[in-house]
Amino acid sequence: MTALEPVARVRGPWIGRFAAAWLGVWLAQTTVIQLLLPAQVEAAGGRSGLLDTIARFGWVSAVAGAAALVAFPLVGALSDATASRFGRRRPWIALGTALFAAGLVLLGMQTTIGGIAAAWSIALVGFAAVSSALTALIADQVPVDQRGAVSGFVSAPQAVGTILGLVLVEAFALAAPGSYALVAAVLVLLVVPLVASLPDPQPLEASGPVWIAQIAGSLWIDPRTHPDFAWTLLGRLLVNLGNALGTSLLLYFLSAGLRDPDAESDLIPLVLVYLVLLVVATLAAGRASDATGRRRVFVAAAAVLQGIAGVLLAVAPAYGTALVAAGFLGAGYGVFLSVDQALATQVLPDPADRGKDLGIMNVALAVPQAFGPIVGAALMLVFGGFSALFIGAAVLSALGALAVARVRGVA
Structure with a gap:
């Protein structure tokens, strides 16, 4: 099949429904990672030490992350090859949302570490499916000179979704099954308007049946042939892992590191500050990047801001x-998210494989969040204490900026 770069600018209603869908997706994912899953793992583990609890949480996250690692590029490739009367991306947005919601409801019923890991894996595969298809829409339908701004509406809902999810869970004060069901319901409610109205044209040329074996064989992208893609992927992986180290264990940092008796309540102001700065930085950096045509300098600035945060802590x-x-x-990660998403769409090896290639890119967006806890537990075990965790976050962010600096095809 062939694909052309879009030229018509997307309008407010399209952006609004797109942002609402991402709000639902991020609300579901971040609320679980920040609050529901750590508390559930701690309860399932019984009375155990801090490092044991963090290691258990890391193991659950890593198992689910491995499932997402496969799902991201696979679903992206399948959506590239989809030619249905419902469109290319829309069926996968709908299927991914349904699987994500079902996995969350199932997760709320689990009381053992094995059950939690299995259910969270199902939910993350659904998350990978819906987010791969949503991300491909940017390359499919948004022109290059608008991608920084539109990418901001991928990132800003992450901020709003996180705080909204935490507030909803705290306000309703439901048991675990009810909290997970509430999050799943909000996810479906916010994605449905986009699925119902999305213009999703067919590929310009049908390619015939595509088999899983063919897709699996196409997932490898030679970094020697496409170095800009490889450096962008590596930079995204490192910066996101650095951010994950700084955020995924916050609840444990408050309760055990600072011995805060009201850790769950005090987590909300921290997240709110983080997210307000993330939203402001995301929208401002995306527009500034579009106006200047530059991407890499913003990634460097993002790494510096994240590094300062790690050193302070x-x-x-x-x-x-x-x-x-x-x-x-929050400011550093907001700058990074808006600009890096636009950068990622400009280093794709083949426009016809946008879904697959952005699925590979998205591995480096979400999987570090899954593996962050186990990496953090290892750092704390080897070097001792939360200081090692935060220094690791700063170092990884700096290395990510150095990787992006090697990109040559984009300013």
């Missing part, structure tokens, strides 16, 4: 410091 671990660091971390 390592040097002066206190709740007040954490609030300041949350601002730096």
